[in-house]
Amino acid sequence: MKLLVIGLDGATFELINQFQSDGALPIFSKLMNKGLSYPLISTMPPHTAPGWVSSLTGVNPGEHGIYQFWDTQSTSYVGRFMGSNDVGVPFIWNLLNKSGYSTGMINIPMTHPPKEVNGYMLTWPLSNTLRYCYPADLIKEIAAHQGHYASDLITMFNGDVNYINEALETTCKRLQTIKYLVQNKPVDFFMTVFTEIDRVSHFYWHYMVNNDSNPNLKDAIKNIYIETDRVIGEILELIEDDTTLMIYSDHGFEQGKMDFYVQTYLKEIGLLHLKREPDDYVLEDTWFEYIGNNEKYTVDWDKTVAYMSAPGSYGINVNLAGRQEKGIVAPSEYEDVCQEIIEQLKLVINPINNKPLFKKVVKGSSLYNGRFATLASDIIMIPESWGVMVHHKITDGKIFNFHPEQKGMHSKDGMFLMYGNKIKNLKHKPPQDLRDIAPVILDLFDVQIPLYMEGTSVFSLQEKKDTRIIFERDNDQSSYSDEEQGEIKERLKNLGYL
Numbered sequence: 001m002k003l004l005v006i007g008l009d010g011a012t013f014e015l016i017n018q019f020q021s022d023g024a025l026p027i028f029s030k031l032m033n034k035g036l037s038y039p040l041i042s043t044m045p046p047h048t049a050p051g052w053v054s055s056l057t058g059v060n061p062g063e064h065g066i067y068q069f070w071d072t073q074s075t076s077y078v079g080r081f082m083g084s085n086d087v088g089v090p091f092i093w094n095l096l097n098k099s100g101y102s103t104g105m106i107n108i109p110m111t112h113p114p115k116e117v118n119g120y121m122l123t124w125p126l127s128n129t130l131r132y133c134y135p136a137d138l139i140k141e142i143a144a145h146q147g148h149y150a151s152d153l154i155t156m157f158n159g160d161v162n163y164i165n166e167a168l169e170t171t172c173k174r175l176q177t178i179k180y181l182v183q184n185k186p187v188d189f190f191m192t193v194f195t196e197i198d199r200v201s202h203f204y205w206h207y208m209v210n211n212d213s214n215p216n217l218k219d220a221i222k223n224i225y226i227e228t229d230r231v232i233g234e235i236l237e238l239i240e241d242d243t244t245l246m247i248y249s250d251h252g253f254e255q256g257k258m259d260f261y262v263q264t265y266l267k268e269i270g271l272l273h274l275k276r277e278p279d280d281y282v283l284e285d286t287w288f289e290y291i292g293n294n295e296k297y298t299v300d301w302d303k304t305v306a307y308m309s310a311p312g313s314y315g316i317n318v319n320l321a322g323r324q325e326k327g328i329v330a331p332s333e334y335e336d337v338c339q340e341i342i343e344q345l346k347l348v349i350n351p352i353n354n355k356p357l358f359k360k361v362v363k364g365s366s367l368y369n370g371r372f373a374t375l376a377s378d379i380i381m382i383p384e385s386w387g388v389m390v391h392h393k394i395t396d397g398k399i400f401n402f403h404p405e406q407k408g409m410h411s412k413d414g415m416f417l418m419y420g421n422k423i424k425n426l427k428h429k430p431p432q433d434l435r436d437i438a439p440v441i442l443d444l445f446d447v448q449i450p451l452y453m454e455g456t457s458v459f460s461l462q463e464k465k466d467t468r469i470i471f472e473r474d475n476d477q478s479s480y481s482d483e484e485q486g487e488i489k490e491r492l493k494n495l496g497y498l
Contacts, residue, residue, distance in 0.1 A: 001182070001239055002101075003444055005191035005246045006232060007108065009048060010198030011225075012252030013039060013415045019222050027233040031247070035419030036458075041433035042251040044367055045314040046386065046410040048198070049082065051250030051434055052109045057089045058438030058453030063370030064089050065473060066110060069126070070310040073317065073375045075325050077301070078286045079310060081126060083112050083479020088372055089452070092438045093117055096189050099447045104181055106192040107174065109250075113479055119187045122177070124195075127484035147177040164204065164220045167196040168227050175231045182238045189445070194231070200224045201253040205408030209255060221408075244420035244444060248437060252411040257387035259401035260348070260357060262316070263287070263308050263394045269344055273303035274394070287311055287392035297394075301326035306341050306379075311392040315364065315377020316341060338363060341379055350384065351400055359384045386411045428458045439464075 020029045031037070043050040043061060049069050050061045057064045065088040071079025087110070093103040097118040105111065105121045112123035114134040122139075125132045133139050171194060178192055204220035207213045236245070266272035274290060274297040281296050283289050287308060288299040299307060301319065305328065309315040318337050321327035329337050348357040364376035381390050387409055391401070416431050422444075431440070435455030442449045443457035451466040 001186065001190055001243045002188045003190070003244050003246065003441065004235070004239055005189075005248075005441070006235070007052070007191065007193035008197055008228065008247060008249045008415070009109070009193060009195040010201050010251060010253050010410070011228075011249040011415055012411065012413060013037070014252065014254075014413075015221065015225060016415070019225050024222065024226050025229040027229045027236070031245070031417055031419045035245075035417055036423070036428060037415070037417045038430040040248055040414040040416040040431055040436075042410070042412045042414050043434060044380065044382065044412075045312075046251035046412045046414075047312060048109050048250055051414075052193070053087055055248065055250065055434040055437035056092050056108070057087065058092075058435050058450075058455045059089055060368055060370060060435065060454060062368030062373035062376060063452070063454070065372035065375060067315075067376055068310045068313045070313075071375070072309040072313050072315055072377050073323075075323065077288060077299075077307070077324065078284075080478060081480050081485055083110065083126075084115060084123070085113065085479045086473055088473045092441050093119075093121075093189065093191075095442060095447060095450075096445060099445070101188040101445060101447075102186075103189045104185060104187040104191070106177060106181070107195065108191060108193050109195070119189075120181070120185060124193070127480055129484065142177055142180060145180045147173075147180040161204075161214070161217060164200060164217070164223065167200050167224055171196050171224070171227050171231055175234060178235060179238060182235075189441070194228055196224050197221075197228060197249075198253075201408040202406045203408070205253070205255055207407075242421060244422050245418065246437075246440070247415070247417040248434075249414040250434065252413040252415070253408045254385075254387050254411040256389065256404040256406050256409040257385065257402075258350075258352065259389045259391040259393075259404045260383075261393050261395050261399050261401070262345075262381070262390050263392060264397065265345075265348065265399050266306055266308075266316075267394065268397065268399070271305040271341065271344070272307055273300040274298065275300040287394070290394040290396075292396050299394075302328065305329055305337060308390075308392045309377040312389075313377055314381045314383075314390045316345075316379040316381070318378045320378075338378060345379075345381060350388075352402075355384065357384065357388060358382060423459070426459050426461075429460070431458050432456075 016028050019025050043054050050066050053064050053066045061067045065086055066082055069081055096103050103117055103119040107124050109124045112125040114121045114123045120138055121134045123132045200221055207217040208221050277296040277298055290297040304319050306316050306318055309317040318329050319327050320329050342361045345361040350357045358381050360382040362380055364378055364380050367380055368376045389404055389409055439449045439453055439455045439457040443459050443461045449464045451464045
């Protein structure tokens with residue numbers, strides 16, 4: 001194996017440094033002391049879906065087309081769930097395969113459904129499915145060798161605080177899969193992602209920082225880091241001395257402080273309107289519904305000017321005529337309406353410190369560029385603190401919630417670490433953001449870095465060239481069936497997305 005990449009969803013140096021101070025993370029300590037370690041800036045906003053895709057394609061969401069788990073610019077308001085069919089540029093393994101290198105991938109977000117590769121792939125499905133690997137019979141083979149584990153969102157947090165035990169067990173089971181594949185199916189490039197740090201950080205942060213909370217759960221986050229450290233140590237025992245190791249995360253974490261119900265705010269300032277539905281109306285379980293006093297309400301699209309594009313997107317869309325099914329804003333009024341919304345959001349004051357809630361409120365077109373930039377939310381809110389979640393929920397008038405649903409929230413500072421004999425004497429520079437990961441990988445394999453990649457290798461062993469690559473999205477074929485889309489909704493509720 002030439003390169004081993006371990007992704008740690010949501011890992012942050014802030015906690016690694018805190019936990020290793022008492023010797024709890026010996027493997028991280030060794031790697032950081034003897035290798036390269038730098039903070040790594042996430043996407044805007046810092047989110048799982050665009051983060052992993054940007055790192056493994058080398059471009060921003062405007063070029064690869066993934067902004068969230070959902071399509072954020074759906075004509076029908078509630079977008080479908082995104083997957084590998086919607087990615088508009090090649091993943092790094094496509095380029096390595098083209099150059100003759102074999103690749104093996106496990107549990108990487110936004111890789112489902114699986115594609116044919118020179119090697120193997122176990123994807124990261126959002127639904128409960130058995131069609132998540134290539135070759136198709138690989139699951140049976142792994143199960144026969146005690147390496148099978150349930151896919152990530154099937155084993156995610158469900159409101160039971162005992163989830164920490166499941167997270168520790170899943171991390172251990174994934175190790176068994178990795179051991180079997182590394183020992184029996186050697187490849188040149190191997191990558192796996194552990195997502196349990198993210199899950200535990202979301203829902204156990206308050207136990208870590210609040211001395212009056214459940215003392216049995218105070219070390220839940222520390223324990224998932226300790227287990228991850230142990231597992232990384234065991235993986236390292238499997239590889240040769242000349243294998244290079246890269247570890248990175250898609251974003252960091254910080255304490256959740258507040259939910260801001262932006263759709264309720266839009267309602268209060270007259271930009272979003274509701275209509276009452278009959279008592280026998282069947283709600284569709286979207287972020288455009290409200291139940292109050294046993295009465296059902298949905299967004300009245302015939303009167304609504306602006307709405308949240310998708311949960312977790314930090315984005316607002318204009319209800320634009322000719323684009324949205326029931327759009328009412330004329331294209332000639334679009335720019336003025338955007339500016340009005342931006343100015344209104346700039347007026348929001350954080351009730352905790354009496355300062356503006358948002359550092360910036362900008363057009364999506366100012367943040368993203370590329371073939372799919374028009375799929376971005378029209379307006380992006382950048383909070384002063386990422387401990388503020390811009391929430392999709394419609395309430396009875398309550399705009400702020402000081403007891404947020406997610407106790408830990410994504411921050412922009414992820415982590416980057418490299419270790420190995422092959423890089424000891426190479427000149428390097430710190431990575432800038434997630435887009436640098438793909439060029440680093442190509443650089444280490446001496447594969448030409450395409451000119452379209454926006455990131456740069458920290459080693460700069462070669463210059464980019466205008467490598468012509470024909471690659472189109474396969475989004476005529478949905479990544480998930482209608483039945484699976486309904487199941488995904490239920491599962492994402494447990495993560496606080498719905």
